[in-house]
Amino acid sequence: MPDHDSTSLLSRQTKRRRVDIGVKRTVGQASVVFTRAKATFLSAMNPHGSEQDVECSVVQHADGEKSNVLRKLLKRANSYEDAVMPFPGATIISQLLKNNLTKNGGSEPNFQGSGLSSTGSEMQQEDACSNSSRGSPQECLSPFSRPSMTQFEMERLTDEHLRAKRARVENIIRGMSHSPSVTLRAGDNDREGAAQPPSPRENYRENKRKQKLPQQQQQSFQQLVSARKEQKHEERRQLKLQLEDMQKQLRQLQEKFYQIYDSTDSENDEDGNLSEDSMRSDGMDNRAHDSVPDRSDNEMSDLDPGHFLDRARALIREQSMMEGDKPKRDGSRGKSQGPTSMHAEGKQLAETLKQELNTAMSQVVDTVVKVFAKPPRPVPQVFPPLHMESPDRFAVNGENPNFHTANQRLQCFGDVIIPNPLDTFASMQVPNSNDQTEALPLVVRKNSSDQTGSLSTPGGHHHHPSLHPPPLSSTMGFSPPSFRHPFPLPLMGYPFQSPLGAPTGPYPGKDRSSPESLDLSRETTSLRTKMSSNHLSHHRSISPTHPGNEGLSLSLIKSECGDLQDMSDISPYSGSTIQEGLSPNHLKKAKLMFFYTRYPSSNMLKMFFSDVKFNRCITSQLIKWFSNFREFYYIQMEKFARQAINDGVTGSEELSVSRDCELFRALNMHYNKANDFEQVPERFLEVAQITLREFFNAIVAGKDVDPSWKKAIYKVICKLDSEVPEIFKSPNCLQELLHE
């Protein structure tokens, strides 16, 4: 048997030889004749994404001055200080807990002292607001049933603690030892005061116990002390957990309130023509002042749990009454149905929002951590570094919360944000879109993750990401599906699929959560496009392109696209807002299409990627993709053919390609990595088998000595394309293909 060592033969060709000699470059078009009937133009897509039906948005408002107490609470609950503030403070919950803590002997003095004993009332306010939202809102219980349950829980826990503790202490005392810090204050229900050092009475008790200590047992006493220390640690842990739980609950309570405010306000919005922010804030303030006319913001510091809950209930009642009294201006609207439905609705909304926020937050945090962990790539010109954790930035002193209003965010985010989808669509319909020489995309390759860092740095430096995701989505009126990605833009490295093409969002749940999708995104988020100057104009009105990104972009522009008149138009951000570039989903789609066609013509590609604005670069890229697909395909074929030969296969008839054979698995892994496309056509297997046999026969026949021996095979294979299902013409085909 001749030497068919695959590696040597595969890597042999030092000299480049064309194997496509004689293969007309119209082979693709020819294949169209074979494979496709006259195609209908699907240029008229459903351009309108889903309606902007986000009514209940969790927005922070900038109207600080007249804000009522509750609003401040709620606002701050979402603020960034959540993340940066030192752990425990004087939350309302911690006030609730105070009792418990003191009963437990103030096992962590600092804990209490950090907030409650703080002399500055501002500090207390701040803590009360910021720390209350630290917990992650996992469970969603009615905030109104929660507090009582909370108290009950606390009492129960306290009792358990005390019983256990008493038992231990008594045991110890009975033996010989004691713990200097353990106190017995079972009956102590005092609520006054904040951090209380152990009372003299306790010290006295302890001293008394100490005196009982037999001197011979000093050593074992030491051991016991350490044991007690561990117990204390355990107790502390439990207390912390408890506290966190409380904070969670309080946060839920706050969110609930916010929901209620929001839903009523959004009703107002529907009727009125005021902007969200102004409307909401005005209505909110009026109402709040009506209900709590005499309580100023500064009184927050002495708002104890009881007051808080009372006020909460009062507010809810008031809301309900207002709902009931409100004349039904619009009978068809089924929203003003009274407190119960509103309650349930709000609950559900809160639930949904919380889930969204949770996901969003964690993702954003992960991303940001990743991003900031990497040294920013040196760019010719960057914004001066801002200290994002600068205390004053987030200092809360009443009126102005530390973040920007939605509009501010819009402005500051500049290119990073998604422009108004309608604008985007409008720009896509610009008639001169066939002016290809101007509308050249920027195909940027993401070589390494540090590029991600540099991309996101500008945005990240100016705004802490945690400030953005929910407000960004909600204030901009994205439909919930689009909202799926909390930080859909460059920071996440996702080119945003157009609202036109994918109203349901580029990353549906399954896609997003599956490792494959993450992988895919990571691998292929390199696609960035540049918008033509025509289309960029209105983006530029929002914000000039980031100078810092220009160097980055320029260095990565494909040379072919170098005939741009104005390089300053290049923005890696704006390009991702519209289908002027190919997204990872497009790549995925192309790969799936490969199961049907190996040699798609450019016309074909245009039809099947109708949601992409085609130009030279896009076309080339798509063609290149398929070229790469073929490359991989043929390499696999050759490899397996040689392998078969080496394995002693004598006739090509012995070769077959089935769904569970190794060859197919390799191919499937490449084109359908997550295996979420379960409809790999039988025809593909046939073609693969034919290809394999062709390779096998050619190699066996020794044709591979001819540098262009593959040409014949290519000629055969290019005729075997089959028709790509119509569904692939739909921009949403991925969702439809992968989720049914």
Next chain:
DNA sequence: GTCATTCCTG
């Protein structure tokens, strides 16, 4: 010249 394609490289 432009384009499509393959091959090679990173």
Next chain:
DNA sequence: CAGGAATGAC
């Protein structure tokens, strides 16, 4: 997967 060179067809 993209960039780039080589190649041949148009």
